[in-house]
Amino acid sequence: MLTIVWYGERATGNLLVLSQVVLSLQLSFAVIPLIHLVSDQRWMGQYAIKPVLQGLAWLTAGTIAVLNLKLSYDAIAAWMAGAGGHAWLLWLTVVPGAAVLVALLGYVTVVPWLERRRGAPTPAIASVHGPTAMPAVTPGPAARRIAAAVDFSNADTAVLSHAVTLARSAGRGASVLLLHVVESGGARIMGDEMHDSEARGDQQRLDLYRNELAELGVEATYDLGFGNPADQLIALIQTHKPDLVVLGSHGHRAVADFVHGTTVERLRHRVRVPVLVVPGAA
Structure with a gap:
């Protein structure tokens, strides 16, 4: 031009x-x-x-x-x-x-x-992953304080099953911390000052979960958050500092994930604790 x-x-x-x-x-x-x-x-x-x-x-x-x-x-x-x-x-x-x-x-x-x-030697071609070498592996202690994020859906079965298995394998002294977030409209506005029927119902469910885990021989405690699930779970994890977090996948499809985002994605970028994501029941 x-x-x-x-x-x-x-x-x-x-x-x-x-x-x-x-x-x-x-x-x-x-x-x-x-x-x-x-x-x-x-x-x-x-x-x-x-x-x-x-x-x-x-x-x-x-x-x-x-x-x-x-x-x-x-x-x-x-x-x-x-x-x-x-x-x-x-x-x-x-x-x-x-x-x-x-x-x-x-x-x-x-x-x-x-x-x-x-006959000069040809230069070595490095792999796209860098030199072939075994990284230094240092086995750490077993997770003894295991946080299980529950939402009272079908995913809780897999989350609690994995949490109990991990606690039993860790031996005496291991415990499970049940985490749940009340996400009603009132909870998002008033936070932990909100004690409506949903909050009371969720606490009763957590009491039931705790007692059932005790029957299985696993010590359990729980804590509630109020508001946005991802933000509140992050705050609870930072407060209690568990060794491992067990989280269930919610089963959204790709479009729903794009619109709403995922708790898993937000958690793994903002907490310095290993996160185990388990699929829910089919």
Whole structure:
């Protein structure tokens, strides 16, 4: 667009020719390293190309390089002839640039060949995951204070089952902390000052859960939060500092997760406690 505005429509033809010249000049810098690569058994092993194909490839690459060098020489000579008294600008800019490109072409042609002749080792290719090494593993103590986030849905079965299993495996002294958030409209506004029927009903359910866990031989306590479930669970976890949090997945589909967000996502980014997410019952 700038070429048309500045020089007129006729200049687009010259611009097209220039773009093709540039593409032609860079072709040698792509073809020659490629021939070196596919000819090198250190890299390609049994898949390296045979000598006959190598000869044909080098003949083609050499033809391209010679034609491009001739094209470049003729173009620079024509610029010099037409520059008149300003030819020194070309000597300061174009000629050094062309010399650097010719030297670079010679480097990518000769140096890989010399390295292959010497049998120089190829550099090790690091994995995208970094060096292959076993990280230092330091087993920590078993979680003895296990927080179980319950919401009185079907997910509680899996959450409590995992919490009880973990507490039993930890041995004597392990306990389960039941966490629940009252999320009624009044609780969101008044916080822990709200003692409506929902809050009282939730406390009765927690008493029932605690007694049932005691029957299973697991000591349990509970605490209530009031308001936004994610924010309140985070606050309860930061207050009680359990060793592990067991949380149930709610089973929302992708659209619901996008609209409402997920407690799991918000928790795992804001607490410094391991979080175990267990799927609810199907």
